[in-house]
Amino acid sequence: MSWSAADIPDQHGRIAVVTGANGGLGLETARQLAMKGAHVVMAVRNQEKAAAALAQIRASAPDASLELVALDLASQASVRDATGRIMAAHPGIDLLVNNAGVMAIPEAKTVDGFEMQFGVDHLGHWTLTGLLLPALLRSPGARIVTVTSTAHHMGRAVDPANPHLAGRYGPWRAYGQAKLANFHFGLGLQRELAEAGASAASLVAHPGLSNTDLQAVSAQASGGVSQRFTLALTRRTGMTPADGALSQLRAATDPAAKGGEFYGPRYVNNGPPVRKPVLRRLGMDKAIAALWEVSARETGVAIDVRAATAA
Ligand SMILES: NC(=O)c1ccc[n+]([C@@H]2O[C@H](COP(=O)([O-])OP(=O)(O)OC[C@H]3O[C@@H](n4cnc5c(N)ncnc54)[C@H](OP(=O)(O)O)[C@@H]3O)[C@@H](O)[C@H]2O)c1
Numbered sequence: 001m002s003w004s005a006a007d008i009p010d011q012h013g014r015i016a017v018v019t020g021a022n023g024g025l026g027l028e029t030a031r032q033l034a035m036k037g038a039h040v041v042m043a044v045r046n047q048e049k050a051a052a053a054l055a056q057i058r059a060s061a062p063d064a065s066l067e068l069v070a071l072d073l074a075s076q077a078s079v080r081d082a083t084g085r086i087m088a089a090h091p092g093i094d095l096l097v098n099n100a101g102v103m104a105i106p107e108a109k110t111v112d113g114f115e116m117q118f119g120v121d122h123l124g125h126w127t128l129t130g131l132l133l134p135a136l137l138r139s140p141g142a143r144i145v146t147v148t149s150t151a152h153h154m155g156r157a158v159d160p161a162n163p164h165l166a167g168r169y170g171p172w173r174a175y176g177q178a179k180l181a182n183f184h185f186g187l188g189l190q191r192e193l194a195e196a197g198a199s200a201a202s203l204v205a206h207p208g209l210s211n212t213d214l215q216a217v218s219a220q221a222s223g224g225v226s227q228r229f230t231l232a233l234t235r236r237t238g239m240t241p242a243d244g245a246l247s248q249l250r251a252a253t254d255p256a257a258k259g260g261e262f263y264g265p266r267y268v269n270n271g272p273p274v275r276k277p278v279l280r281r282l283g284m285d286k287a288i289a290a291l292w293e294v295s296a297r298e299t300g301v302a303i304d305v306r307a308a309t310a311a
Pocket of ligand 1: 020022026147206208212213238
């Protein structure tokens with residue numbers, strides 16, 4: 001039997017934070033968690049879309065317990081502000097889904113001068129996770145799920161000498177780097193948690209090809225041929241957002257899922273969510289170490305599980 005939303009266990013009493021919950025996979029993730037009884041903190045940038053998303057979830061789950069927190073992952077100050085608000089309201093957090101992202105857009109910089117895709121998809125989530133860690137460690141068996149992509153296979157590990165791809169920018173090169181960073185972040189975080197003896201677990205998920213706004217935003221922003229091709233392919237063959245969200249939902253809620261595991265659709269980019277093998281292990285230790293060094297240096301936030309446990 002394939003795993004489906006019906007397999008999500010009861011979530012009453014759990015606090016979940018979902019980034020990018022105002023559309024696409026984030027909205028469906030928030031919807032399913034809320035329908036199962038979780039209190040969902042929708043950490044989102046576009047507030048107009050957020051209000052519509054909230055109304056949509058309420059239409060399917062009138063009793064849904066939802067909260068909006070403004071979060072722009074392209075601004076480290078905004079991330080800090082959001083974590084402050086979330087922690088003030090919720091001393092313990094059971095689930096963090098690092099979902100928001102941008103794909104294959106023209107070269108741009110975040111407020112802090114980071115390359116936009118690496119800055120939003122990875123560095124924003126690095127800081128968010130690092131600062132929420134004390135609250136995650138306070139909830140027994142908390143989970144952190146980071147959303148990557150099959151595009152991580154074409155990504156190069158971050159180069160500490162040029163993490164923002166100065167003079168080497170390509171929209172897909174930057175996306176590949178960012179999504180490989182998501183993959184390495186999820187696995188590296190699990191190592192840190194295990195070494196510290198924490199009960200929290202970090203998992204990675206990818207949604208295959210899902211018909212969301214991701215490809216449209218990319219094609220519209222860049223006008224590139226490959227971006228338009230990806231949009232057409234997704235429109236024709238992509239899964240619905242609800243089906244695409246199942247891999248991250250399984251990583252987030254399946255009692256049998258464990259830290260360090262990777263979930264994705266059975267048939268590469270389509271199908272029900274299954275556990276996938278963690279490939280590209282050669283050189284992974286070095287790549288994770290480089291990612292840790294770069295991320296701490298660029299953001300000024302260290303991921304220190306032992307210190308966070310004591311906080
Ligand atoms: N769809 C696919 O086929 C596919 C395949 C592989 C991986 N993924 C991954 O799945 C995740 C979700 O994407 P999606 O398909 O649901 O795309 P989507 O419909 O375009 O949603 C992207 C979400 O990210 C948010 N976001 C973008 N920039 C942000 C920022 N600076 N600060 C805060 N939030 C920001 C967007 O919010 P705004 O509305 O405010 O911009 C939106 O909520 C991404 O990490 C993506 O890389 C998707």
